[in-house]
Amino acid sequence: MASRYAPWMHYQLLEKGPQPRHRHSTGYAAFILSGTYEELGDTGRWQAEAGDIVYHHQLEAHANRVSSSCSIINIPVPGYLALPPMFQVEHPDDLLKALLLKSLVNCDEDIMAILAPHQVKQPVIGDWPDMLARDLLEAPTHLTRWANQAGIRPETVTRGFFKAYGTTPARYRREAQTRRALREIICSDCALADIAYRTGFADQAHLTRSVVGLTGTTPRAWRKVKTVQYGYAAG
Structure with missing residues (x-):
């Protein structure tokens, strides 16, 4: 087939x-x-x-x-x-x-x-791990505060989220933050320091470490990828 x-x-x-x-x-x-x-x-x-x-x-x-x-x-x-x-x-x-x-x-x-x-289609919101995933994607979320508001022990949040999603909520949040920044890096000409500030990183160096950790490539190298992609789109 x-x-x-x-x-x-x-x-x-x-x-x-x-x-x-x-x-x-x-x-x-x-x-x-x-x-x-x-x-x-x-x-x-x-x-x-x-x-x-x-x-x-x-x-x-x-x-x-x-x-x-x-x-x-x-x-x-x-x-x-x-x-x-x-x-x-x-x-x-x-x-x-x-x-x-x-x-x-x-x-x-x-x-x-x-x-x-x-x-x-819309995502399934069936239990608290799904609600936490949604909150982690939509805005910066303090995990201990979220757990307290939900009436769940913080260690239970970490274990339960890992069981459902195969990763910890802290890593899920960090990777979502990094992907948001990466989209801005590729799709805009804004200064990297400004992107770092808008996406919640401490500074440009923090942003660079996170992008390299996720992708193996620096933000400046991703800017070159942008040029290739938009050249393909125009062609």
Whole structure:
């Protein structure tokens, strides 16, 4: 079956069961052909099913709990393209046809146009780890204060969140903060010191350490990536 698909995209079969948290170096959209699974990632918890498209920004991490075997096509997505975390397109059959045609003709523009979201899905908020994930993503969150307000012991928060999301709340918060800064680094010409201040880092050096820790690359090197990406978009 995999031979039907062009080498630039990746056909994937997810078997039933849990998959540990992992990170992808490039951005992509997972087009679900069949099956269902739950994803716990850097944008919260999501229930995915056939017809959904799950978008992962570059360097996002996630774990999966697969309810039934899933057939998926992973579509490379340029870094400059902004998509919601989970959505459906208006004509999924047209998207599948365009993906198959890519092995014969160059239809990048057609695929990106058909990827336009038609129905945007919302994350699952089922228990306090999901509420904490949401709060960590939306604003700086003091974990001890959050635990006290929720009536949960701080050590229980750390253990319970790790069990649900495969990482600690402190690391989840720090990586979300770093990704916000990285998007500004790539998508704006603002000074790095200003970006560090706006995204909650102590200073530019703190921002640089965090970006290097997450990506292995300095903010200034990411500025060069921006030039390449926008050159590709213009072309």
